[in-house]
Amino acid sequence: MTEGTNRRDFFKKGLFAAGAATAGAAAIGFAHQDENEISAGEKVKLLSQSGEIIEVDKADLKMAAVNTAEALEKITTGREGIPGRKFTMVIDLGKCRNARKCITSCQKMHHLPEDKEWLNVKLIKDNEKAAPYWFPKTCFHCDNPPCVKVCPVNATFKRTDGLVLIDNDRCIGCKFCMAACPYSARVFNWDEPEVPEGMTHEHYSPETSMPAKVGTVEKCDFCPDMLRENKLPDCVTACPNGVFYFGDENEDAVTNGDETVRLSALLSDRAGYRFMEELGTRPRVWYLPPHNRMFPYERGFKDLPEEHVEMYNDYLNSH
């Protein structure tokens, strides 16, 4: 395949993601489709603005982006968002039992060592009367990101599709973004990171965050390389309880891999909220309050080593 066709395919995928949504498949907008299959006469299902499912011919879909050299450059450096999209996540706190599958799959996907968590699950107790609950925390990809504001070299940036990414080729490692992030979402490569064999020469892109580099910052990136392929981020598919819903605000749809729901309806029916709204960071990650819980919080202690449980109990005792 020549580079030219590569790029064209790429755009078709982007376009597909922007316009098409196959409702019957596992996920709206995330079913992987080979562009070779796109031919006249084939229909795709789309979710209209009013929420109806409509069918259009694939051949009628127009490209969303203009194929200019500049646009390509931006995409290959990972700085331009996927056209027409606005990614968002909803985390259902009522379903989480600290299975930690999201964490391990994230670590596997990004080749992280065991003690480096881009995503973690906290045990939270809001006040002395409240019952504790498990709180999975990714990067919130804020719309008013404090980390992006303070970066002196534009190494961390906000994209049009809502993602906040880091270019570890440019990062000077001042850690200002880490100090500025109120959610402690960022981690630093304090020592030479262990890069698995075969990854060392991988061409770096902020979209894959691989390979990691010493003295630079990294964090949860919402797996943009998967998104480009219309796949869900790994934590979403890995969760056995369907805690994570991921989707596109423009389509007003999110899915946890099992069910696909309308974002606005989900948030309004289930009283969705954003963590510490008062900080004004406008996160792109929403939470559904932990009511009607599927599991008692102690279930989260099940497969944990003794010292972990102790740590959590210490926390509960002090709150």
Place this chain on the structure above:
Amino acid sequence: MNIKDTSTSLLKEFAPQMGPWSWKGKTAVVILSAILLWGLYALYIQVFKGHGVTGMRDNVVWGLYIANFVFFIGISYAGAIISGILHLLRVNWRKPILRIAELITVIATIIGPIYILLCVGRLDRLHHLFMYGRIQSPITWDVLAISTYLVGSIIFLYLALIRDFAILSETNEIHIPNWRRKIYKLLSINFRNTPEQVKRLKLTLDVLSAIIIPTAIIVHSVLSWIFGMTLRPGWHSTIFGPYFVLAAIFSGTGVMIIVMYVFRNIYNLKRYLTDQHFRYMGYMLIVLAAGYGYFTFSEYLTDWYTSEKWDAELIDKLFSFEHYGWWFYFANFGGILVPLILIGIPKFRSVKTIVFSSVVLVAALWIKRYLIVVPTLENTLLPMQDLRPEYISYSATWVEWALTAAGVAAFILFFILMSRFVPIVPVWETSEYLEEIKLKTSDEKVLSEKRAREVKQESISVSTS
């Protein structure tokens, strides 16, 4: 005696400090160099092994280094007030202590930013600051402000030195090796003390000191905004700018007094660094301590009174003896009350107590900087829940301590070396000052004689009428 003769005699008096090394001087240099080398070894380890050798981790991303950075930039204020404010106000007693103040400024402004560099994970990419610099980032503000300040202070120090260089290159009174004489000659850029040259030099110094004041204020304000511009309890405070500026002047004056005392004793400069100087600087300390205490009080009072959850947690940590209590009380009470009491009450006031208060307040302000940086970073909004203790609370490693000690050693070493190259008491300005005093006293004599005559005449006329 005219200024020239005065300066020649002064020079003779200062000659020993620029002559051969005493054994004390030699030992000091050896010890300081050893500490410096230890620091360089630590630096080598940090650069080649990564920042993992420090106590900094994902929660406490900054530690000792940033505290040192704020501290050194803070003491650089010595020059800003003495050569800036006092210069513009034409306070004449500043003249003999000018050089010490300016040296502190330049040396501290060189050492301070090195600590920020020690926090940077990728020193090999520093040029990115210029290639991709974003003006929205407080770090960019800092880079711009500090480099301006440094250049400005170096120029000021140099210009104020020109006349002394000229004197040194010409004098036959003291022995100066030829190569050194040549350097002085070169540095004096042909200053021959013509009225035109003197006029221009004075004007330039006036303008520069007017520029130095706002620059210094900007430097410490943007520095405080590195903290103030984040959403962190304890940092996100509107008074941080002025608070930092005042703290900087306070600690700068303190260091100034200590350095004056040390030099006065080792070089026997009692005649020039007089008790009067210490008293004046002591008065300044009282005012500064009161102002600084006021800021400290309003900062913690507002946080404590409203007791927002995160603020309250931080305040608890700072005030409780299990955490930072001792340090906190020393920094915020010791550093303020000791100078207020020891200098404020005339009975206690002496050169020794003024110097002692300065030592206490300088130590207190260093700890204060640490207490601004570390506890806030340890106090995350989400519970930390990490099994690795070093990720929860910070404790500096030997690498950080070594580099901290190296910074202090470098400061002193720089000072010793500079004091051997240029007179630590500015020859020209001091002679000018001494002449002025003489003039003033003789004027006063004339005046009082005149007054006495008038009184006499008046009494005569009264008695005759």
